Amino acid sequence: MTAKLIKGTEIREQILEEIASEVLELKEKHGIVPGLVTILVGENPASMSYVTLKIKTATRLGFKEIQDSQPEDIAEEDLLNLIDKYNNDDSIDGILVQLPLPKHIDEKKVLNAIDPDKDVDGFHPINVGRLMIGGDAVKFAPCTPAGIQEMIIRAGVETSGAEVVVVGRSNIVGKPIANMMFQKAEGANSTVTVVHTRTKDLAAHCKRADILIVAAGVPGLVEPAWIKPGACVIDVGVNRVGEKISEKTGKKIAILRGDVDFDAAKEIAGSITPVPGGVGPMTITMLMKNTLKSMKFKLGII
Numbered sequence: 693m694t695a696k697l698i699k700g701t702e703i704r705e706q707i708l709e710e711i712a713s714e715v716l717e718l719k720e721k722h723g724i725v726p727g728l729v730t731i732l733v734g735e736n737p738a739s740m741s742y743v744t745l746k747i748k749t750a751t752r753l754g755f756k757e758i759q760d761s762q763p764e765d766i767a768e769e770d771l772l773n774l775i776d777k778y779n780n781d782d783s784i785d786g787i788l789v790q791l792p793l794p795k796h797i798d799e800k801k802v803l804n805a806i807d808p809d810k811d812v813d814g815f816h817p818i819n820v821g822r823l824m825i826g827g828d829a830v831k832f833a834p835c836t837p838a839g840i841q842e843m844i845i846r847a848g849v850e851t852s853g854a855e856v857v858v859v860g861r862s863n864i865v866g867k868p869i870a871n872m873m874f875q876k877a878e879g880a881n882s883t884v885t886v887v888h889t890r891t892k893d894l895a896a897h898c899k900r901a902d903i904l905i906v907a908a909g910v911p912g913l914v915e916p917a918w919i920k921p922g923a924c925v926i927d928v929g930v931n932r933v934g935e936k937i938s939e940k941t942g943k944k945i946a947i948l949r950g951d952v953d954f955d956a957a958k959e960i961a962g963s964i965t966p967v968p969g970g971v972g973p974m975t976i977t978m979l980m981k982n983t984l985k986s987m988k989f990k991l992g993i994i
């Protein structure tokens with residue numbers, strides 16, 4: 693069997709079109725557009741290219757987009773004051789502080805200073821708590837897990853009653869997606885197992901999974917024999933395993949590999965996400981969706 697490919701690049705385009713048309717509609721009706729500010733401290737090249745992509749996407753959607761670049765040596769207090777300024781700016785619906793921050797700044801303190809109602813990344817403890825409660829309490833699900841769930845739903849995979857196994861328990865992927873999949877909600881109602889480095893028999897757990905979500909950061913960790921025939925496999929891992937010259941640009945680019953042995957796994961799974969082009973494109977997409985959602989909360993229409 694050859695698995696159906698769940699392509700994040702295609703799902704991203706569908707969702708961005710939906711967001712763009714909703715932005716237009718709301719602009720005509722209410723005269724405002726979603727406002728997103730990205731605060732970038734220093735000049736970390738990876739952060740800069742990620743932020744550039746965010747700006748490009750927000751601009752394409754017709755958002756008000758502010759990129760606020762600050763010097764590497766900004767004082768923590770000044771950064772906190774800047775966040776406070778955007779917390780009190782009614783035209784801003786989403787505040788994003790690009791990580792990592794320089795060592796002299798307490799990351800936790802900075803993230804906790806963001807108004808939870810503008811925390812479109814969904815990392816503020818209040819939003820983590822809301823996610824755990826589930827249902828109407830949820831404001832913003834963190835972007836990568838939200839993207840994973842959206843892909844599962846749009847691929848038409850049955851989640852209700854499904855055995856979901858999540859490999860990894862990080863705060864940004866493993867824990868939140870596990871929490872989301874067992875909630876009493878659409879695209880959820882699953883029975884969830886979380887496995888990690890202390891799990892005794894990783895393979896045995898993975899083999900039971902109707903939906904296997906892998907976020908370990910270990911290239912090729914999941915072997916084909918661990919996959920239940922017909923399962924949905926979501927590979928979150930993005931691992932740089934080398935470099936090559938791009939045929940398009942002639943420049944050096946990273947060779948990326950997921951946490952799953954893709955070529956063998958696609959012969960066993962029912963559906964599978966590729967790396968790259970799978971979960972990756974969904975994160976920024978869901979950030980935009982959260983920013984639009986934030987504006988809708990502000991307008992009192994959800």
Ligand code: NAP
Binds near residue numbers: 931972
């Ligand atoms: P992380 O914070 O390093 O967490 C990795 C988790 O995997 C940990 O819970 C760890 O267990 C577990 N793990 C590691 N090796 C394992 C093994 N051999 N067996 C079982 N469990 C193992 O990583 P993360 O931030 O969640 O990211 C995971 C991967 O997803 C990375 O490749 C990252 O680049 C990728 N990612 C992609 C996106 C995206 O596409 N948009 C977003 C975020 C992350 P312990 O807790 O026991 O140490």
